[in-house]
Amino acid sequence: MTESNVLQNFGLDAIDMSDVYSPEYTAHIEQIRHEAALVLARIAMKHVFADGEAVHDPQLAAPEGVTARQPFFFRKRLIEYLDDRGELHREGNLYRPTDELVQRASAREEDYFGTAAQSPTLRALKSIESIAGGILEGKDGLVLLEERLGAEETWRIWQYLMVDAPPKKACNSLVARTLDQRLRAGVPTVVFEGGAGLGATLREAVQIDGFRERTRNIELYGFTDISRPLMQRAREMLQEKAPEMLGSTCFDRIDLDQLDDYDDVPYLQDAAADLVIFESVLHDVENLHQVLTSCHRILKPGGWLVFTVGSRHRPGLFFPCELLQTTLHSYHRAELDPPRRTNVGYLSLEEWTASLHDAGFPSLRVFPDAQHREKWPYGGIVASRPE
Ligand SMILES: C[S@@+](CC[C@H](N)C(=O)[O-])C[C@H]1O[C@@H](n2cnc3c(N)ncnc32)[C@H](O)[C@@H]1O
Helix, strand or coil: CCHHHHHHHCCHHHCCCCCCCCHHHHHHHHHHHHHHHHHHHHHHHHHHCCCCCEECCCCCCCCCCHHHHHHHHHHHHHHHHHHHCCCEEEECCEEEECHHHHHHHCCCHHHHHCCCCCCHHHHHHHHHHHCHHHHHCCCCHHHHHHHHHCHHHHHHHHHHHHHHCHHHHHHHHHHHHHHHHHHCCCCCEEEEEECCCCCHHHHHHCCCCCHHHHHHHEEEEEEEECCHHHHHHHHHHHHHHCHHHHHHEEEEECCHHHHHHCCCCHHHCCCCEEEEEECCCHHHCCCHHHHHHHHHHHEEEEEEEEEEEECCCCHHHHHHHHHHHHCCHHHHCCCCECCCECCCCCCCHHHHHHHHHHCCCCCEEEECCHHHCCCCCEEEEEEECCC
């Protein structure tokens, strides 16, 4: 059997996520939307509608620069979230809260939830609520959280929302299963993971039956991020959870916006990698077209690019899914590139499809299926470089 036959037998079609997108998973997403509706009502009434009304122009062009964009988009997306839910009265560019919104903002939590129990997500949402004033002044959310809660608690919240929160299961599982699927071909495999942070991909992968044995097929795993402290935490995690991988893993500081500059990093050379992984990071880059074009260059023919997404769609459903990100300066770096990329932060599926197509990835699998993107906003895309 040739290598490409082997890979076909263990191909993209075999990646299955049907057990992840379950009724239980749907309930987690709905619970977060329900919790966010309370917290976002309070933020809006305290910081945007304190005078009973607010002016907003949905067509206003976004400013340049992350410090100006971040408060602009936090306010814009909050107002458009409420408007899409039918919770604002509008006359021209003047918006006023409905009575329901005013009442919800002042509801007692026990009455709203029918219980006094606090979920970890609600606690995280309330931390964001506690810094909303500073966010609307243009301060970075992580800096504000560290000032208010201290570094340890901030990183606990970060790890919870980025890695452990139940909605993230779809993202983590997709990248982990794609990695595992590629290793099942049984041939030496070179992997480049960008923005690998705390290691959500490998944390999930080591839980797959037989993954540990299949790691012997990893010739080289480039575990990379722009932040060395995050990678330090990931190295400790790998030491504890998958020490057998340490021999084939390189921890390198790589900036995704400079991928063509690393002429001494083996897994970033032309046709060097079998698999490129980006877990919750690709929307953060400045020049998406350039990054995708570099991935095409780095991948071997038949190689796979897998990345996770939040699929932008109706603001009334989507804003809770990007709330933490919208507090961060780093979420607002994108150079817009219409008609490929028209949104700052998370992209829509249409933007992803156009961007991938123009970078040389004509065929892809989208998880979940596009028709479910409102119900299940988190998932990802696997694209393959044509043979
Ligand atoms: C939302 S977190 C992703 C979570 C990550 N996969 C994990 O398991 O922790 C985004 C990560 O991308 C990194 N990042 C952001 N911009 C980057 C860039 N231009 N190049 C490389 N890494 C970047 C951040 O440092 C962070 O670790």
